[in-house]
Amino acid sequence: MCRLLGVVAREPLPLSELLADDLGPFFTMACEHADGWGVASVTPERTIAAVKEPVRADVSPRLRRVVRELTTDSALLHIRMASPQSPVIPGNTHPFGDQRIAFAHNGDFTPVDCLDSMIGEEALATAEGGTDSERFSLGIRLRMDSGMEAQKAIMSTVADIRSLARSSASLNCMLLTPDALYAYAAHDPHSDVIHRRGPAFFALKYRVRTDAVVVASTGWPQDPPAWTTLPEGHVLEIRRDGLSTVVHAG
Secondary structure, three states, X not given: OXXXXXXXXXXXXXXXXXXXXXXXXXXXXXXXXXXXXXXXXXXXXXXXXXXEEOOOHHHOHHHHHHHHHOEEXXXXXEEOOOOOOOOOOHHHOOOEEOOOOEEEEEEEEEOOOOOHHHHOXXXXXXXXXXXXXXXXXXXXXXXXXXXXXXXXXXXXXXXXXXXXXXXXXXXXXXXXXXXXXXXXXXXXXXXHHHHHHOXXXXXXXXXXXXXXXXXXXXXXXXXXXXXXXXXXXXXXEEEXXXXXXXXXXX
């Protein structure tokens, strides 16, 4: 299991300022989610750039430099707790994607290769690693490349996973594009993870301010009315143009 954090702001700022209230508690969780970190952002050229490392986030000098030096108005962050038997290597570290999208997942599904026939050999050949999460990303990217809107591509890929996978603790994810940040929330309330961690473990919550919108996994105080829980099976869309938010029903 992993943790997710995303932000869209009106003005570009260093990441340390953009997420000043949230980076500290987020990276505190790296003591447990210790199998890598990744940061994706929108560049001034309206492309997606990502940097990641299979190293515990709170002891990474490279991450400290990224947080201090990266200036953007939109970013996605991920800290990883690797699934059993999933190697801690760069290719398995989130986010996944290219200059068009960045994708990060908090959860799992089995079997890992249940989407392979839908994705196809050509797309699978572009994979960096061997995770279920990267296959989730490839399924979304293929649909977007065919012209499908991002939120529909997420939901359509989720539908494939639900029909093909034997089990899935969570399909929580975030997707960053040059136009928007998307967050999707869905989990199995009867999973072993929920039994161990409690019913709120897979909640995604978001905070709307005049200058920025932040969306995050749980793990530090995120109380109402400042924070709102994203309904299960819904996609939150945060547009860079105008900072508007829309919650799409599944």
